[in-house]
Amino acid sequence: MSQTDTASGGGQGLPPANTPPANTPPKAEAPSHRGARLRRRARSLGGLVLSLALTLLGLLLITFIIGRVMPIDPVLKVVGERATQAQYDAAYQAMGLDKPIWQQFLRYVSEVLRGDFGRSISTGHPVSEDLKRVFPATVELATLGTLIGVCVGVPLGVIAAARRGGWIDQIARVLALVGYSMPIFWLGLMGLLLFYGILGWIGGPGRQGIIYDGMVPTVTGMILIDSLIAGDWGAFRDAFSHIVLPASLLGYFSLAYISRMTRSFMLEQLSSEYVTTARVKGLSEARVVWGHAFRNILVPLITVIALSFGGLLEGSVLTEIVFSWPGIGQYITKALLAGDMNAVLGGTVLVGACFVGLNLISDLLYRVLDPRAS
């Protein structure tokens, strides 16, 4: 008997007690399960940070290359069409374009690390300043939208899977189908027409009513939060009445996606053996679904939510245009049409960095949620 026990207990899965990591002194007593697990996590965390830095560097390399291969002369954009050759050459050298390409890249990286994306030609401001202005607007909208999508979509998907074929499942199916297929600008315009134009329940396009414009001191750039910090309830209510419709629309679209994915993840889990085990134990269906199956879909679900949130952070151009929302989607689109490469690349780096950051967060969450991950 004891033979198999040693073989199975010591050899297969349990971490061997005799190889402590190099940086922690070996302890006298056998390390506990949790301790070993934590140390393993700490070690893999180092690798994660390294891969993150490499990803960001790759992102910068790509934006750098795009900036160089674009058929837009950056010097000409600075000095203007009527500059003399001497002026042109001076600017050419000042921008370091005469240096070898790798030096140009290093210069680009160091500039970006200092938060310097150059000056936007269309707005005349430094790109970083522009981004500081437009990105919070998008973050505010995307966060609220994702919150709505998650808070409604996840329970809807879980219940649809648990009562497969029931009326909730049917409703969820129709909701998702409409969400997938309805163009957002049309829905946005109809929403504005109904709730703003006819019923007058909500604020119109834009982030704020004209009375409150610039009344709340900017701290985060997100008006809902800034007005709370300032304790200005009037401004908060006004900002909320403006954001509620675009956020609901974005929320509805991410709900469609999240609920469908949740449902299919849950169906897969609900047909697995451990769910039968839970039922055999005599657990209620709610505990089987939420306590057992749902915990097992958290990892893929987080990926889906992070992707959907990342997509919204990119700025949903159509929504921003319909609602005159001064977000990053509009900003980048306008810059692109104006050939304003500094603004485009700056915005791209920011959005890309957000994606990488979201990936990091979901990676960290995996480790917490799935004991097999580390």
Add this chain to the structure above:
Amino acid sequence: MSPLLSVRNLRVSFPTRSGTFDAVRGVSFDLGRERLGVVGESGSGKSMTGRAILGLVRPPGRVTADRMELDGQPILNLPERQMRALRGARISMVMQDPKFSLNPVMTIGRQITEGYRLHTRTTPQAARDKALEMLRAVQIRDPERVFDAYPHEVSGGMGQRIMIAMMLAPDPEILIADEPTSALDVSVRNEVLRIMDKLVRDRGMGLIFISHDLNLVAEFCDRVLIMYAGRVVEELPAHDLKNARHPYTQGLLNSLPRLDHPVERLSVLQRQDSWRDEEIATPFPGGL
């Protein structure tokens, strides 16, 4: 003495596109405080019989029976709430592969205490003590450590012993073991079976041992039901297996290699259509 479990004319059917499919077609048996083996090839309805007893056949599957009684009380198609009170507490089941039948993201300790606490309404501390006691009973040497471990951190044999500990913790009267050793290495198979066998006998439980392994069943059971195509074709004491009369059982036995009787070629089982529906000499003659 009335039997622990009494089943008469159990049928499980599933509607399909091409009509109704009957997975179980009129199975009858009694279970006392004994070890009953159920043998048959895959698709013979043996697993479905076990699930039907636990009320785990999900719609659109349909379960009917002339009688299904636990200790004289009808348990067929009980309301879900009453069925839940039986499941785990009075009838329990061990499934095939612990790799899939244990929840991968929940500690072993929590999985064991969960069912126990549900049925006994005891304190977390008492449940923990009980879980450790059960882990010790299935001969796990370091129960404290295993209590906090996750299923992927233990081996298959250990996982199956944990499963047994988990299912026996609330002291059920009947354990359905559905191919409990098919996923295990041969080396740990017997050990797991012996542990299960001892616990079941010490507690005076009834065991339904579902398997496709005739030798295993002959060794660990008192009585054997042979199933074919959703029906019981033969029932006989385990030690009498060699004297089986039904051609299907004989065919199964002949297709096994024997040390004491080596043959050049093992015979291939020849199935006959008549076995599906012919009259069977049951121990419940004259209808049920």
